[in-house]
Amino acid sequence: MKNKSVEFIMAGRRQRHRRWILVTSLLATLSIILCSAMLLMGNTIYSVEDVIRVLLGEQVEGVSFAVNTIRLPRMLAGLFAGFAFGLAGNTFQTMLRNPLASPDIIGITSGSSVAAVFCIIVLHTSNAVISIASVIAGLATVTLIYILSRGSSFSVGRIILIGIGIQAMLNAVVSYLLLVGAQQDLPAAIRWLSGSLNGSQMHELPPLVITVLIFAPIVIVLRKHLGILELGEHSATSLGINTGKTRIALILSSVCMIALATATTGPIAFVAFLSGPIAKRLVGVGLSSVIPAGLVGVNLVLMSDLIGQFAFEVRYPVGIVTGILGAPYLIYLLIRMNRKGDL
Template sequence: MKNNSIEIIKQGRRLRRRRWILVTSLLFILAIALCCAMLLLGNTIYPVNDVIRTLSGEQIKGVTFAVNTIRLPRMLAGLFAGFAFGIAGYIFQTMLRNPLANPNVIGITSGSSAAAVFCIVILHTSNTVVSIVSVIAALITVILIYLLSKGRTFSIGRLILVGIGIQAMLDAFISYVLLKGDQQDIPAAIRWLSGSLNGSQMDELPPLVIAVLICTPIVLLLGKHLSILELGEQAATTLGVRTDLARILLIVSSVCMIALATATTGPIAFVSFLAGPIAKRIVGIGFSSIIPAGLVGANLVLAADLIGQFAFEVRFPVGIITGILGAPYLIFLLIRMNRKGDL
C-alpha cells in the first residue's frame, strides 16, 4: 500500500514535469515564431533568405536598413522587455500572494515612468541617465510603499491600497511635467507613456539585456524560496528561509528588470499583470512558473505589437493593445475577489 502511494506521487510528479517542459517549449517556439514575424513583416515583406543573409552581415539594398536598423531593435526590445515585465509581475504576485500586487497596479512602474518622463521632457538627458534614474526611482518607490504600508503588522491589502495611492500621485506628477514641458517634447513623451516599440535603437538595449541576463539566474536560484514565501511569513520562517534577505534580493532583481524595461519601451500596460496568472494556469502546480511567465510576457508584447501594426487601418502602440486585453481581466479579477471577500 505504501509503495503504491509513493509510486502514484512519483507518477504525478513526472506528469507535472512533462507538462512544464511541454508548455515551456511551446511558449519558446511561439516566441521564436513571433520574433521571425517581426523581422519579416512590415511595409515590405522580405523573403526569409534575404533576412537571414542580412543578419549574417551581408549588405542587401533596402533590406539591410529595414531589418538591422528598424525591425531587429524593435523585436529585441519587445522580447526582452516582455520577458522582464512577465517575470517581475509573477514575482510580486507570488511573493505577496495577491494577483493585484504587481508593479503596474502598486505604483512601481509609475515611479520609473515619472523619473523617465522628467529626464526626457525637462532635463533632456541621455538614455543611459534615463535608465539609471528609472531604476533608482523604482527602488525609492518600493521603499516608500513598504514604509507607508508597514504599520504595526505587515498587510498585503494595505500595501496594495498605498501603492494605488502612490500611483495616482505619480500619475498626477507626470501630467504636471507634460503640461510644463516644451510642446515639441510632448508627442514623444505621450507616445512613450502609452508603451511603444517605435523608434527602438540597438544602443538603447544593452542595459535591459544585461539586467535580464543577470537578474533572471538570481531569481531562478531563489525560486524555491519564492515558492515557500507564497505559504506565508510564519511558514517560511519555520522552514528555515531567511525571508528578509530572500525578499530583498527578489525585489531588487525584479525592480531592476522592470525599471529598465520601462525606460526602454515605456510602461507597456498589463503585461506584468497578465503574464503570471496565464503562466500558472497553463503550466499547473508543482513547478516554478518563472520562465513560463517571462515567455508569456514576451509573447504578449510581440503579438500585441504585430496586432497593433497590421490588424487595423491605423497603427497603434503596443501598450494600447495590451491595455485592451488587460482591462477586462482586471475587472473580472476585482469582481471575483470581491465575491470571495479578498477585497
C-alpha cells in the same frame, strides 16, 4: 499500501513535470515564431533567406537597412522588455500572494515613469540618464510603499492599497509634467507613455539586455524560495528560508528589470499584470511559473505589437493593444476577489 501511495505521488510529480516542459517548450517556440515574424514583416515582407543573410552580416540591398535599423532593434526591445515585465510581475504577485500585487498596479512602474518623463521633458537628458533615474525612482517607490505599509504585522492588502494610492499620486505628477512641459517635448513623452517599440535603436538596448541577463538568472535560481514564500511568512521561516534576504534579492532584481524595461519601451500596460496568472493557469499547481511567465510576457508584447501594426488601418503602439487586453481581466479579477471577500 504505503508503496502505492508513494508511486501515486511520484506519478503525479512526473505528470506535472511533463506538463511544465511541454508548456515551456510551446511558449518558447511561439516566441521564436513571433520574433521571426517581427523580422520578416513590415511595409515589405522579406524572404527568410534574405533576412538570415543580413543577420549573418551580408549586405542585401533594401533588406539590410530595414532589418538592422528598424526590425531587429524593435524585436529585441520587445523580447527583453516582455521577459522583464513578465518575470518581475510574476515575482511580485507570487511573493505577495495576490494577483493585484503587480508592479504596474501598485505604483512601481509609475515611479519609473515619473523619473523618465521628468528627464525627457525637463532635463532633456540622454537615454543612459533616463535608465539610471528610472531604476532609482523604482527602488525609491518600493521603499516608500514598504515604509508606509509597515504595521504590527506584514499585510499584503495594506501594501496593495498603499501602492494603488501612490500610483494615483504619481500618475498625477506625470499629468502635471505634461501640462507644464514645452510643446515640442510632448509628442515624445506621450508616445513613450503609451508604451511603444517604435523608434527602438540598437545603441539604446544594451542597458536593458545586460540588466535582464544579470537579474533574470537570480530570480530563476531563487524560484524555489519564491514558491516557499508563497506559503506564508511563518511556513517559509520554519522551512529554513531567510525571508528578509530572499525578499530583498527578489525585489531588487525585479525592480531593476522593470525599471530598465520601462525606460526603454515605456510602461507597456498590463504585461506584468497578465503574465503571471496566464503562466500559472498553463503550468498548473506544484511547479514554478517563473520562466513560463517571462515567456508569456514576451509573447504578449510581440503579438500585441504585430496586432497593433497590421490588424488595423491605423498603427497603434503595443501599449494600446495590451491595455485593451488587460483592462477586462482587471475588472473581472476585482469582481471575483470582491465576491470571495479578498478585497
